[in-house]
Amino acid sequence: MPQRHLVDLAATATRLADNTRLWESLVDYDPVSRYYARLAMTREHEAWLLTWVPGQGTDWHDHGGSAGAFTVVRGALTEEHAVLQGDESATVASTRELGAGAIRPFGTRHIHRVTNTSLEPAVSIHVYAPALTRMNGYVREGDRLRLVESRLAGVAW
Template identity: 50%
Template sequence: MKRDRPEPDLLAVAARWAADPAGWPVPLRFDPAERWYARLAVAADHEVWALSWLPGQGTDLHDHGGSAGAFVVLAGALNEETVGGGRLRAHRLAAGSGRRFGVRHVHQVTNRGDVPAVSVHVYRPALRRMTRYALADGRLRVAEVAEAGIAW
Protein backbone atom coordinates (compact mmCIF):
# COMPACT_ATOMS: atom_id res chain seq x y z
CA MET A 1 0.00 0.00 0.00
CA LYS A 2 1.32 3.43 -0.99
CA ARG A 3 1.77 5.88 1.89
CA ASP A 4 1.23 9.53 1.17
CA ARG A 5 3.79 11.82 2.71
CA PRO A 6 2.24 14.66 4.67
CA GLU A 7 2.70 18.07 3.10
CA PRO A 8 5.34 20.17 4.84
CA ASP A 9 4.30 23.01 7.12
CA LEU A 10 5.23 25.97 4.93
CA LEU A 11 5.94 28.24 7.88
CA ALA A 12 8.35 25.65 9.30
CA VAL A 13 10.07 25.36 5.91
CA ALA A 14 10.46 29.16 5.76
CA ALA A 15 11.85 29.22 9.31
CA ARG A 16 14.43 26.52 8.47
CA TRP A 17 15.69 28.49 5.47
CA ALA A 18 15.65 31.76 7.44
CA ALA A 19 17.81 30.16 10.14
CA ASP A 20 20.73 29.56 7.76
CA PRO A 21 21.30 32.38 5.24
CA ALA A 22 24.97 31.35 4.97
CA GLY A 23 23.73 28.09 3.40
CA TRP A 24 21.66 29.79 0.69
CA PRO A 25 22.71 28.97 -2.88
CA VAL A 26 22.78 32.71 -3.73
CA PRO A 27 24.23 35.50 -1.62
CA LEU A 28 21.83 37.94 -0.02
CA ARG A 29 22.00 41.38 -1.53
CA PHE A 30 20.20 44.69 -1.39
CA ASP A 31 19.28 46.65 -4.50
CA PRO A 32 18.64 50.38 -4.06
CA ALA A 33 16.62 50.51 -7.30
CA GLU A 34 14.10 47.76 -6.51
CA ARG A 35 13.24 45.00 -4.06
CA TRP A 36 15.64 42.06 -4.56
CA TYR A 37 14.45 38.42 -4.68
CA ALA A 38 15.94 35.05 -5.57
CA ARG A 39 14.60 31.52 -5.61
CA LEU A 40 16.52 29.44 -3.08
CA ALA A 41 15.00 26.02 -3.71
CA VAL A 42 12.32 24.17 -5.59
CA ALA A 43 10.82 20.83 -4.59
CA ALA A 44 8.05 18.73 -6.10
CA ASP A 45 5.44 20.42 -3.91
CA HIS A 46 6.83 23.87 -3.00
CA GLU A 47 9.42 26.55 -3.68
CA VAL A 48 11.43 28.86 -1.42
CA TRP A 49 12.35 32.50 -2.10
CA ALA A 50 14.50 35.06 -0.28
CA LEU A 51 13.60 38.75 -0.49
CA SER A 52 15.41 41.85 0.71
CA TRP A 53 13.69 45.14 1.36
CA LEU A 54 15.40 48.48 1.80
CA PRO A 55 13.38 51.13 3.67
CA GLY A 56 10.44 52.19 1.51
CA GLN A 57 10.53 49.16 -0.81
CA GLY A 58 7.40 47.06 -1.12
CA THR A 59 4.98 45.19 -3.31
CA ASP A 60 1.75 46.14 -4.98
CA LEU A 61 -1.48 44.63 -3.71
CA HIS A 62 -1.35 41.06 -5.08
CA ASP A 63 -2.32 37.41 -4.74
CA HIS A 64 -0.25 34.30 -5.45
CA GLY A 65 -2.20 32.79 -8.33
CA GLY A 66 -3.82 30.02 -6.30
CA SER A 67 -0.72 29.08 -4.29
CA ALA A 68 -0.83 28.90 -0.50
CA GLY A 69 2.22 30.11 1.36
CA ALA A 70 4.04 31.40 4.38
CA PHE A 71 6.79 33.85 5.11
CA VAL A 72 9.20 34.60 7.94
CA VAL A 73 10.90 37.93 8.62
CA LEU A 74 14.58 37.20 9.18
CA ALA A 75 15.77 40.77 9.82
CA GLY A 76 14.17 44.18 10.19
CA ALA A 77 10.39 44.46 10.12
CA LEU A 78 7.72 44.36 7.43
CA ASN A 79 4.22 45.76 7.27
CA GLU A 80 1.63 43.53 5.65
CA GLU A 81 -1.67 45.04 4.57
CA THR A 82 -4.64 42.80 3.79
CA VAL A 83 -8.06 43.73 2.48
CA GLY A 84 -10.97 43.58 4.91
CA GLY A 85 -14.23 45.43 4.90
CA GLY A 86 -13.29 47.27 1.73
CA ARG A 87 -10.13 48.81 3.21
CA LEU A 88 -6.55 47.89 3.97
CA ARG A 89 -5.74 46.50 7.43
CA ALA A 90 -2.12 46.74 8.55
CA HIS A 91 -0.12 44.14 10.49
CA ARG A 92 3.49 44.62 11.54
CA LEU A 93 5.79 41.60 11.43
CA ALA A 94 9.05 41.99 13.36
CA ALA A 95 12.18 39.86 12.91
CA GLY A 96 11.46 36.30 13.98
CA SER A 97 7.75 36.46 13.21
CA GLY A 98 5.91 34.97 10.28
CA ARG A 99 2.54 33.98 8.95
CA ARG A 100 0.78 31.39 6.85
CA PHE A 101 -1.76 32.27 4.16
CA GLY A 102 -4.23 30.47 1.98
CA VAL A 103 -4.78 30.32 -1.75
CA ARG A 104 -7.10 33.36 -1.83
CA HIS A 105 -4.87 35.67 0.22
CA VAL A 106 -4.44 39.20 -1.16
CA HIS A 107 -1.89 41.51 0.45
CA GLN A 108 0.85 44.06 0.01
CA VAL A 109 4.09 44.04 1.95
CA THR A 110 6.32 47.06 2.62
CA ASN A 111 9.38 47.92 4.66
CA ARG A 112 8.17 51.03 6.48
CA GLY A 113 11.07 50.99 8.91
CA ASP A 114 14.41 52.73 8.73
CA VAL A 115 16.60 49.59 8.49
CA PRO A 116 16.79 46.92 5.77
CA ALA A 117 14.57 43.85 6.09
CA VAL A 118 14.99 40.27 4.87
CA SER A 119 12.29 37.62 4.54
CA VAL A 120 11.94 34.03 3.34
CA HIS A 121 8.76 33.00 1.46
CA VAL A 122 7.49 29.51 0.62
CA TYR A 123 4.72 28.76 -1.89
CA ARG A 124 2.76 25.58 -2.61
CA PRO A 125 2.48 24.87 -5.46
CA ALA A 126 5.29 26.90 -7.05
CA LEU A 127 4.20 30.34 -8.27
CA ARG A 128 2.94 30.31 -11.83
CA ARG A 129 1.15 33.65 -11.84
CA MET A 130 0.37 36.56 -9.58
CA THR A 131 -2.50 39.00 -9.95
CA ARG A 132 -1.93 42.62 -8.99
CA TYR A 133 -4.89 44.65 -7.79
CA ALA A 134 -6.03 48.19 -7.16
CA LEU A 135 -8.43 48.91 -4.29
CA ALA A 136 -11.02 51.38 -5.60
CA ASP A 137 -14.25 52.33 -3.86
CA GLY A 138 -13.75 49.48 -1.40
CA ARG A 139 -13.46 46.84 -4.15
CA LEU A 140 -10.53 44.95 -5.57
CA ARG A 141 -9.97 45.55 -9.27
CA VAL A 142 -7.52 43.50 -11.35
CA ALA A 143 -4.68 45.69 -12.55
CA GLU A 144 -2.38 43.04 -14.08
CA VAL A 145 -1.81 39.29 -14.25
CA ALA A 146 1.91 38.49 -14.21
CA GLU A 147 3.22 35.13 -15.43
CA ALA A 148 6.25 33.24 -14.11
CA GLY A 149 9.14 33.23 -16.55
CA ILE A 150 7.95 36.50 -18.05
CA ALA A 151 7.43 38.94 -15.17
CA TRP A 152 9.91 37.35 -12.75
Protein backbone atom coordinates in the same frame (compact mmCIF):
# COMPACT_ATOMS: atom_id res chain seq x y z
CA MET B 1 -12.73 22.17 1.26
CA PRO B 2 -9.30 23.78 1.91
CA GLN B 3 -6.46 22.66 -0.30
CA ARG B 4 -3.98 20.43 1.54
CA HIS B 5 -0.26 20.68 0.96
CA LEU B 6 2.38 18.03 1.36
CA VAL B 7 4.65 20.53 3.09
CA ASP B 8 4.05 22.68 6.18
CA LEU B 9 4.90 26.08 4.68
CA ALA B 10 5.38 27.93 7.97
CA ALA B 11 7.67 25.20 9.29
CA THR B 12 9.60 25.15 6.02
CA ALA B 13 10.07 28.95 6.08
CA THR B 14 11.25 28.76 9.70
CA ARG B 15 13.65 25.89 8.95
CA LEU B 16 15.14 27.80 6.00
CA ALA B 17 15.43 30.99 8.07
CA ASP B 18 17.30 29.08 10.78
CA ASN B 19 19.77 27.77 8.17
CA THR B 20 21.67 31.05 7.82
CA ARG B 21 24.47 29.32 5.85
CA LEU B 22 21.96 28.75 3.07
CA TRP B 23 20.94 32.38 2.57
CA GLU B 24 23.21 34.83 4.39
CA SER B 25 25.79 35.06 1.59
CA LEU B 26 22.95 35.77 -0.89
CA VAL B 27 21.74 38.91 0.88
CA ASP B 28 22.11 41.96 -1.34
CA TYR B 29 20.24 45.24 -1.45
CA ASP B 30 19.15 46.96 -4.64
CA PRO B 31 18.16 50.62 -4.23
CA VAL B 32 15.97 50.48 -7.37
CA SER B 33 13.91 47.30 -6.87
CA ARG B 34 13.57 44.48 -4.39
CA TYR B 35 16.34 41.92 -4.65
CA TYR B 36 15.40 38.23 -4.67
CA ALA B 37 17.12 34.86 -4.97
CA ARG B 38 15.59 31.39 -5.17
CA LEU B 39 16.60 29.21 -2.21
CA ALA B 40 14.83 25.96 -3.08
CA MET B 41 12.63 24.37 -5.73
CA THR B 42 11.03 20.96 -5.19
CA ARG B 43 7.95 19.21 -6.53
CA GLU B 44 6.07 20.37 -3.41
CA HIS B 45 7.22 23.97 -2.96
CA GLU B 46 9.62 26.76 -3.83
CA ALA B 47 11.41 29.20 -1.52
CA TRP B 48 12.78 32.70 -2.07
CA LEU B 49 14.98 35.17 -0.22
CA LEU B 50 13.84 38.79 -0.63
CA THR B 51 15.53 41.97 0.53
CA TRP B 52 13.86 45.34 1.04
CA VAL B 53 15.48 48.72 1.53
CA PRO B 54 13.39 51.34 3.34
CA GLY B 55 10.39 52.33 1.21
CA GLN B 56 10.44 49.27 -1.07
CA GLY B 57 7.34 47.13 -1.31
CA THR B 58 4.99 45.17 -3.48
CA ASP B 59 1.81 46.25 -5.22
CA TRP B 60 -1.45 44.66 -4.09
CA HIS B 61 -1.32 41.05 -5.32
CA ASP B 62 -2.34 37.44 -4.78
CA HIS B 63 -0.30 34.34 -5.57
CA GLY B 64 -2.39 32.85 -8.36
CA GLY B 65 -3.78 30.01 -6.23
CA SER B 66 -0.58 29.12 -4.38
CA ALA B 67 -0.55 29.08 -0.58
CA GLY B 68 2.46 30.46 1.21
CA ALA B 69 4.28 31.63 4.28
CA PHE B 70 6.97 34.19 4.87
CA THR B 71 9.19 35.00 7.78
CA VAL B 72 11.12 38.18 8.47
CA VAL B 73 14.74 37.35 9.29
CA ARG B 74 16.07 40.92 9.55
CA GLY B 75 14.40 44.26 10.03
CA ALA B 76 10.64 44.72 9.86
CA LEU B 77 7.91 44.64 7.21
CA THR B 78 4.38 45.99 7.12
CA GLU B 79 1.68 43.79 5.59
CA GLU B 80 -1.68 45.14 4.48
CA HIS B 81 -4.22 42.38 3.95
CA ALA B 82 -7.46 42.33 1.95
CA VAL B 83 -10.45 39.99 1.96
CA LEU B 84 -11.65 38.65 -1.39
CA GLN B 85 -15.29 39.36 -2.28
CA GLY B 86 -17.55 37.37 -4.62
CA ASP B 87 -17.20 39.84 -7.51
CA GLU B 88 -13.38 39.42 -7.90
CA SER B 89 -12.81 42.59 -5.90
CA ALA B 90 -11.45 42.70 -2.35
CA THR B 91 -11.93 44.84 0.73
CA VAL B 92 -8.91 46.19 2.62
CA ALA B 93 -9.12 44.54 6.04
CA SER B 94 -6.06 45.01 8.25
CA THR B 95 -2.46 46.12 8.63
CA ARG B 96 0.18 44.39 10.74
CA GLU B 97 3.81 45.03 11.58
CA LEU B 98 6.07 41.99 11.28
CA GLY B 99 9.43 42.20 13.03
CA ALA B 100 12.37 39.82 12.89
CA GLY B 101 11.20 36.31 13.75
CA ALA B 102 7.58 36.89 12.73
CA ILE B 103 6.01 34.25 10.52
CA ARG B 104 3.00 34.90 8.27
CA PRO B 105 1.30 31.84 6.74
CA PHE B 106 -1.50 32.38 4.22
CA GLY B 107 -3.91 30.41 2.08
CA THR B 108 -4.55 30.17 -1.63
CA ARG B 109 -6.90 33.19 -1.74
CA HIS B 110 -4.67 35.64 0.17
CA ILE B 111 -4.33 39.21 -1.16
CA HIS B 112 -1.79 41.55 0.35
CA ARG B 113 0.76 44.31 -0.04
CA VAL B 114 4.08 44.14 1.82
CA THR B 115 6.31 47.18 2.40
CA ASN B 116 9.40 48.08 4.36
CA THR B 117 8.13 51.17 6.19
CA SER B 118 11.05 51.20 8.63
CA LEU B 119 14.34 53.08 8.40
CA GLU B 120 16.46 49.90 8.18
CA PRO B 121 16.80 47.27 5.42
CA ALA B 122 14.78 44.06 5.84
CA VAL B 123 15.26 40.45 4.73
CA SER B 124 12.52 37.83 4.42
CA ILE B 125 12.15 34.23 3.30
CA HIS B 126 9.03 33.18 1.36
CA VAL B 127 7.76 29.66 0.64
CA TYR B 128 4.97 28.82 -1.83
CA ALA B 129 3.09 25.61 -2.66
CA PRO B 130 2.66 24.88 -5.39
CA ALA B 131 5.44 26.95 -6.97
CA LEU B 132 4.28 30.32 -8.27
CA THR B 133 3.12 30.29 -11.87
CA ARG B 134 0.81 33.30 -11.80
CA MET B 135 0.32 36.42 -9.70
CA ASN B 136 -2.69 38.70 -9.98
CA GLY B 137 -2.41 42.44 -9.42
CA TYR B 138 -5.02 44.73 -7.89
CA VAL B 139 -5.52 48.49 -7.76
CA ARG B 140 -6.97 50.23 -4.71
CA GLU B 141 -10.14 52.29 -5.13
CA GLY B 142 -11.17 53.63 -1.71
CA ASP B 143 -11.37 50.66 0.66
CA ARG B 144 -11.79 48.18 -2.21
CA LEU B 145 -9.33 46.50 -4.54
CA ARG B 146 -10.09 45.73 -8.17
CA LEU B 147 -8.34 42.97 -10.14
CA VAL B 148 -6.44 44.63 -12.98
CA GLU B 149 -3.84 42.16 -14.25
CA SER B 150 -2.58 38.61 -14.27
CA ARG B 151 1.19 38.04 -14.60
CA LEU B 152 2.77 34.74 -15.63
CA ALA B 153 6.04 33.52 -14.12
CA GLY B 154 8.89 33.80 -16.58
CA VAL B 155 6.95 36.27 -18.70
CA ALA B 156 5.95 39.24 -16.53
CA TRP B 157 8.34 38.74 -13.61
